[in-house]
Amino acid sequence: MQYAAPQTVEAAIDLLTSHEGAHVLAGGTDLLVQLRSDRVAPEVIVDIKRIDGMKSIRDDSGGFRIGAAVSAAEITEHAGLGAAWPGLVEAAGLIGSTQVQGRATIVGNLCNASPAADTTPALIAAGARIVISGPTGTREIPAEEMTTGPGRTTLAKGELVEAVRLPTRAARSGDAYLRFIPRTEMDIAVVGAGVSLSFDDAGMCQAARVALGAVAPKAVLVADAAAALIGTAIDDAALEQLAQACAAACNPIDDKRGTIEFRTQVAGVLAKRAAVAAKERAFAAQK
Amino acid sequence: MSQIHVSTTVNGDAVEFLCEPDETLLDALRDRLGLTGTKEGCGTGDCGACSVTVDGRLVCSCLVLGAEANGASVDTIEGLGQGDALHPLQRKFLEHAALQCGVCTPGFLVAAKSLLDRNPDPTETEVRYWLAGNLCRCTGYDKIVRAVIDAAADMRSQAAQS
Numbered sequence: 001m002q003y004a005a006p007q008t009v010e011a012a013i014d015l016l017t018s019h020e021g022a023h024v025l026a027g028g029t030d031l032l033v034q035l036r037s038d039r040v041a042p043e044v045i046v047d048i049k050r051i052d053g054m055k056s057i058r059d060d061s062g063g064f065r066i067g068a069a070v071s072a073a074e075i076t077e078h079a080g081l082g083a084a085w086p087g088l089v090e091a092a093g094l095i096g097s098t099q100v101q102g103r104a105t106i107v108g109n110l111c112n113a114s115p116a117a118d119t120t121p122a123l124i125a126a127g128a129r130i131v132i133s134g135p136t137g138t139r140e141i142p143a144e145e146m147t148t149g150p151g152r153t154t155l156a157k158g159e160l161v162e163a164v165r166l167p168t169r170a171a172r173s174g175d176a177y178l179r180f181i182p183r184t185e186m187d188i189a190v191v192g193a194g195v196s197l198s199f200d201d202a203g204m205c206q207a208a209r210v211a212l213g214a215v216a217p218k219a220v221l222v223a224d225a226a227a228a229l230i231g232t233a234i235d236d237a238a239l240e241q242l243a244q245a246c247a248a249a250c251n252p253i254d255d256k257r258g259t260i261e262f263r264t265q266v267a268g269v270l271a272k273r274a275a276v277a278a279k280e281r282a283f284a285a286q287k
Numbered sequence: 288m289s290q291i292h293v294s295t296t297v298n299g300d301a302v303e304f305l306c307e308p309d310e311t312l313l314d315a316l317r318d319r320l321g322l323t324g325t326k327e328g329c330g331t332g333d334c335g336a337c338s339v340t341v342d343g344r345l346v347c348s349c350l351v352l353g354a355e356a357n358g359a360s361v362d363t364i365e366g367l368g369q370g371d372a373l374h375p376l377q378r379k380f381l382e383h384a385a386l387q388c389g390v391c392t393p394g395f396l397v398a399a400k401s402l403l404d405r406n407p408d409p410t411e412t413e414v415r416y417w418l419a420g421n422l423c424r425c426t427g428y429d430k431i432v433r434a435v436i437d438a439a440a441d442m443r444s445q446a447a448q449s
Contacts, residue, residue: 003291003308003354025352032350033331035309045308047355073344097420098398100332102344103351185419186333 005047017158019044026069027103030112062168068161072101087175091122107161113147116189116214122177124211125194134159149217172199174281176274189214190258193270197278205229215250215267222249234279243268295356298366306353313337315353324364324393335421338394339363345401364393376438383434387425395421399435
């Protein structure tokens with residue numbers, strides 16, 4: 001195995017293209033565990049942290065551009081992100097331990113493609129776009145199109161994620177991410193729910209995005225759940241419709257963490273609570 | 288496999304070592320630099336026994352490659368006390384009997400130091416969440432948490448006097 005720390009995206013793409021088994025290293029909290037257990041045996045490891053922009057959170061025409069190697073801890077400490085996207089920030093703060101958050105990245109969370117990744121539903125709800133560079137140039141996709149199933153992404157050979165882009169936040173907007181685990185920390189989501197809402201002057205929801213994790217082979221954007229909220233003041237009837245739409249979108253596994261019935265029910269409960277939290281934040285931000 | 292030359296700073300001292308491309312920072316610290324205070328527990332980032340800081344950031348050194356430390360500043364348990372003088376955290380761990388077998392202790396101390404550097408007056412809840420990634424199979428954690436809170440109080444009163 002070789003270790004390379006290129007200084008440019010082009011050099012990283014060259015390495016990823018010219019080696020049969022090449023693996024990107026950012027935070028390493030998944031990769032080093034996989035290396036140790038011989039689940040991966042890359043010919044070359046491409047450490048992207050020395051590339052300009054990979055470790056920075058920048059203003060992006062009013063939104064944010066988060067470099068692919070920015071750690072969860074750097075996200076939870078960023079005041080601007082915390083104000084605009086508290087739901088994404090709380091998802092980043094739920095990953096593993098303090099030590100893991102010191103290294104783990106949200107892009108790694110996305111590309112590792114675990115159905116239970118905490119930041120992925122929050123990114124999808126936020127309407128995040130993923131900037132991907134490869135041998136044929138740069139492309140951008142919505143976060144929900146990044147993974148296709150457990151451990152599988154839509155990245156082609158030689159491609160790597162450069163950054164996550166978060167859109168400009170409209171007035172009266174808020175997001176939230178909640179997960180269910182049987183303990184209080186250091187666990188894998190049994191269900192995760194991300195909700196992002198925007199309201200008009202009259203207090204009616206005019207835009208909504210709802211995403212669920214750990215209830216299907218990949219995190220799912222639930223359009224029917226968003227439709228249940230739009231045009232309402234997030235009253236009890238709308239929340240009940242939201243829960244039903246979420247339950248209908250579930251296609252979970254039955255395992256030691258939770259049964260199919262449990263996950264399906266909890267998805268609706270968490271989505272309702274996340275919607276209420278997102279609404280509170282949307283109006284708290286006005287003060 | 289050609290070895291990688293790494294120049295880094297460990298506990299304030301400039302050091303250089305050669306390591307394999309797939310060698311962890313934990314193995315480099317222990318086997319190349321002889322700094323065996325940092326322990327290997329699980330080797331998968333779950334137990335925190337190998338906690339060190341890299342550029343001031345608390346990490347599991349089993350999940351960092353030695354090669355990644357090039358140009359970085361690494362702090363380990365060996366840098367906590369000053370000569371024979373124990374750090375207040377070390378003193379309070381002894382006073383509170385916050386250890387039994389001791390294998391997890393360096394990781395707890397490095398992690399607790401990182402917390403107190405950021406937050407000199409943490410609540411019990413903050414201490415417990417910050418240290419959730421450090422596992423101890425002997426003490427049941429209560430004595431560790433009390434030792435950290437007591438050390439924090441000690442350090443605050445020392446800072447107020449100086």
